Amino acid sequence: QQQVKQSPQSLIVQKGGISIINCAYENTAFDYFPWYQQFPGKGPALLIAIRPDVSEKKEGRFTISFNKSAKQFSLHIMDSQPGDSATYFCAAFRTFIQGAQKLVFGQGTRLTINP
């Protein structure tokens, strides 16, 4: 019940296209869903995050869509650019909980944007 399943494992999109990465979770107690972007040899950087009280959050070309009833959330990258080529991780966890807590990460999606 602690798993977050991410798909696809790898994705190739043409420049200017829309990249879509999906995640599904099981634990309904999760209340914070961040996405991280990682370039080779670097640490993951927080890209965008959402809480389940909203169905969509947009920051520039990046949008998270959240479906609480289906327990799914997705990252959409509009007008994808070669500089977006990276590995993307979704994650989930519970906030406002006493004691040590750990994020549950998806397996990652390697995104390649062809010029």
Add this chain to the structure above:
Amino acid sequence: DGGITQSPKYLFRKEGQNVTLSCEQNLNHDAMYWYRQDPGQGLRLIYYSQIVNDFQKGDIAEGYSVSREKKESFPLTVTSAQKNPTAFYLCASRTGGAADTQYFGPGTRLTVL
């Protein structure tokens, strides 16, 4: 300049030697984490700590040890008991509170020869 620092960026060690990876944060975060990442793979949790002098094993703690003597420091020791230590190691810390978010350091690439 605030953030999470990991040193060194690259580390080479001979097989059978213990090695300690440094992680320091000046963000005043309570929680800190260590992850291991193998090429083309996801993030696997080694150890995590919510407060000073307290830490818990993650999913792959065997062959690793940690200490948390100061809030800002969470060093990871890769011992000789770790069968396949060559990997990219990531430290992270978490804000807690209303804007609870986890941030990662730049990573240390450990190669055991």
